[in-house]
Amino acid sequence: MSESKHVLLVEDNELNRDMMVRRLSRAGHRVITAADGQEALDKMHSEKPDVVLMDMNLPVLDGWSASRQAKDDDAIKGIPIIALTAHAMDADRENALEAGCNDYATKPVDFPGLLIKIKKLTRR
Amino acid sequence: MSLRRRLTLSLVTILILFAVNVGTHFWGSYARNESMEAYRDSVLAAQLSTEIEQLLEAQRQQILVLATLRETTDDQLDEAELEQAEQAIAVINDKIRRLGRLSHSVMEIQFEQLWESSNNLLQNWLEFYRGYNDATLQKDMDNPLQFLETSQRLEELEQRQAFIAQQRATIIDRTIALTDRITVIGFFSSIFLTATLGFFLVRYTNTALKSLKTGTERFGSGDLNYRIDNIDDTGELGDLAGAFNDMSDKLRNAIYDVRSARDAADEANDAKSIFLANVSHELRTPLNAIIGYSEMLHDEMGDSGEINRQQFQQDLYKIIKSGRQLLTLIDDILDLSKIETGKMSLHCETFQPAELLRQVVEALAPLLRDNFNELKIGDFSQLPTLYNDAGKFRQIFTNLLSNANKFTEQGYISLNGRNVPGREGWVEISVHDTGIGMNEEQQSRVFDAFVQADSSTSANYGGTGLGLAICKDFCELMGGDISVTSEVGVGSTFTVLLPADPELAHADA
Numbered sequence: 001m002s003e004s005k006h007v008l009l010v011e012d013n014e015l016n017r018d019m020m021v022r023r024l025s026r027a028g029h030r031v032i033t034a035a036d037g038q039e040a041l042d043k044m045h046s047e048k049p050d051v052v053l054m055d056m057n058l059p060v061l062d063g064w065s066a067s068r069q070a071k072d073d074d075a076i077k078g079i080p081i082i083a084l085t086a087h088a089m090d091a092d093r094e095n096a097l098e099a100g101c102n103d104y105a106t107k108p109v110d111f112p113g114l115l116i117k118i119k120k121l122t123r124r
Numbered sequence: 125m126s127l128r129r130r131l132t133l134s135l136v137t138i139l140i141l142f143a144v145n146v147g148t149h150f151w152g153s154y155a156r157n158e159s160m161e162a163y164r165d166s167v168l169a170a171q172l173s174t175e176i177e178q179l180l181e182a183q184r185q186q187i188l189v190l191a192t193l194r195e196t197t198d199d200q201l202d203e204a205e206l207e208q209a210e211q212a213i214a215v216i217n218d219k220i221r222r223l224g225r226l227s228h229s230v231m232e233i234q235f236e237q238l239w240e241s242s243n244n245l246l247q248n249w250l251e252f253y254r255g256y257n258d259a260t261l262q263k264d265m266d267n268p269l270q271f272l273e274t275s276q277r278l279e280e281l282e283q284r285q286a287f288i289a290q291q292r293a294t295i296i297d298r299t300i301a302l303t304d305r306i307t308v309i310g311f312f313s314s315i316f317l318t319a320t321l322g323f324f325l326v327r328y329t330n331t332a333l334k335s336l337k338t339g340t341e342r343f344g345s346g347d348l349n350y351r352i353d354n355i356d357d358t359g360e361l362g363d364l365a366g367a368f369n370d371m372s373d374k375l376r377n378a379i380y381d382v383r384s385a386r387d388a389a390d391e392a393n394d395a396k397s398i399f400l401a402n403v404s405h406e407l408r409t410p411l412n413a414i415i416g417y418s419e420m421l422h423d424e425m426g427d428s429g430e431i432n433r434q435q436f437q438q439d440l441y442k443i444i445k446s447g448r449q450l451l452t453l454i455d456d457i458l459d460l461s462k463i464e465t466g467k468m469s470l471h472c473e474t475f476q477p478a479e480l481l482r483q484v485v486e487a488l489a490p491l492l493r494d495n496f497n498e499l500k501i502g503d504f505s506q507l508p509t510l511y512n513d514a515g516k517f518r519q520i521f522t523n524l525l526s527n528a529n530k531f532t533e534q535g536y537i538s539l540n541g542r543n544v545p546g547r548e549g550w551v552e553i554s555v556h557d558t559g560i561g562m563n564e565e566q567q568s569r570v571f572d573a574f575v576q577a578d579s580s581t582s583a584n585y586g587g588t589g590l591g592l593a594i595c596k597d598f599c600e601l602m603g604g605d606i607s608v609t610s611e612v613g614v615g616s617t618f619t620v621l622l623p624a625d626p627e628l629a630h631a632d633a
Contacts, residue, residue: 016416019442026420026423026424086412087404088404088408107409107411108408108411108412109416
C-alpha cells in the first residue's frame, strides 16, 4: 500500500459507500465519492482521479451509460474504471467490459484483490 | 370428377365402341350371307330354267315325231312307253314347281303365268299320250302356239329373276360396303378414343399424384402451411389430398402445442434464471456490507492504538441490520417460492379484522415515529368477522403500512376499511400515504418480484422488492385482489379487496 492514489468511488448505497471510503482511506488512498452516474462524470472532469470504482445500478445515469460516456469523452477516457457490482453472472461481466470498464469486481468485494486491481491499472 | 368415375366412363365408352364394332361386323356378315344365298338361288333358278327349256324342247320333238308316226303308220304305245312319257311330263312339272319355290314374291305374277301356260301345255301333251292308241281321237299337235307361249313365259321369268338378283346384289353390295366402312371407322375411332382416354387418364392421374408427392415432400420438409388444393377431384384422390391436408393440420397443431409447451418451459426457465440472478444480486448487497464491515473491524482490531468504541458499536449495528435484512430477504424468497410452486396453503380461522389491524399498527408505531409520519385510522366497527388466513392478513398490512412509511416522510398515512356496497361479505381495506408516489409505468410493475420503482429505491429506502409481490400473491390466495393508484409527489393508495371466506370468491367466480 505504498502508493497513494486518487480514487473516485461511485456508489449510491450509503452503507456500502461509507464502508468502502473507510477501507480505501485506511489502505492509504485519497477517496472522493459520487452517488450517481452524472455526478461521477462531473467529478472525473473536475477532480481527474487516478481510478474510478463504479457501481452499476445507479440513479440518474447508470454505471454502464456513465462508463460508455466517459470512454467517448477525450478529456477523461484515459481514466481507468473498475466496475463494482452485485450482478455476478458471466453476462454481467461482459456487459461491464463492453461498456468500456477496464476491469470488474463483484460484491461482496474481495478487498485485497481490489487493491491489486487498482495498483495494476494506475501503474505508469 | 373422381378417378373411379373417370375410369368407369372410359371403360363404358370403349365397351360401347367395341359393341358397335361387333354389331356392324355381324350386320356385314349377315349381308354377305344374304348375297351368297341370292346368288345361289339365281344360279339354281337359271340352271332349272335351262333344264326345263331343254326338257320341253325334247318332249315337243318327241311328240311331233310320234304325231307324224301315228298319222302315217298304225303305231301303238305300249303300257311301259305310256308310263315313261307320263313320268317325263311329271318330272317337268316337278321342276317347274321347284322353280316356283326359288321364285320370290316379286316374281309371283310371272310364275303364275308360266304355271298356267305350262299346265295347259303339259295337260295337252298328257292327253295326247293317253289318247294315242285311240284312233278316233284327233289332235293337232303341229300348232306351236302353246309351246311358244310357255317358252316365252319361262324366258320372262328367267329375265325377271336375273333382274331381281342383280338388284338385290347391288343393294347387298352397298350394305357390305357401308358395314365395312362403319367397321373400319369404328375400329380406328376405338383405337383413337382408347389412346386419347388413356392419355388423359394417365396425365390426370400423374398430375394428381405429382401434386400429392409435392405436397408430402413439402410437409416432410416442415412446410405445414402448404395445402394440396390443385387436385380437381371429388373422389379418391381428392379424399387422399384432404387426408394429407388434415394430417398436416394435425401435425401443425401438434407441433404448435409442442412449441408452445417448449416456449412456456423456456419462459419458465428464463424466469427462473432471472429470478436466480436477482436473488444472487439481492443477497450480495447486504453481504457486501456484512463482509466489508466485518473485515474492516477485524483489520482495525489488529491495529495498535485506541479503539473508538462508539464507532465500533455503530459499525456492528450496521452488520446486524444487514444480517436481518438478509434474513427477511431469505424468508421472502422462500414465501415466494412456496407460492409459485403452489405449496403455500391457507390456514383459515375466524378473526376480527379491526383487532388484527390494531395489532399491526401498534407494532409499526416506532417505525412511523422514525419518519415523523402521522397515522389516521378509520372506523372498522362495521367490518364483518372474517374466516380467512389471519397470518397472511397480518403480513399483507404490515408490508403495506411499512412500505407506505418507508416512502413517506413527515406526512400522513391513513388506513380505512369498509364493506363493499352490493357485494355481501366482501371488505375493502386501503392504505393511503402522502409519499413520493409512482408514475404509471412504475405502477404497472410494482407487483412484480424484485421490482422497485427505481433501481436506487432499494439503495435509498431498503427492502427487497419482494414485499408487494408477496402481498399480491397472498391477496389472490385468499380469494381477493390488490390494486394501486398513485401520483408522483402526491402519494399512493393500495386497496385490498378480500372476501369474508375464500369460498365466497369461488362462488362468485
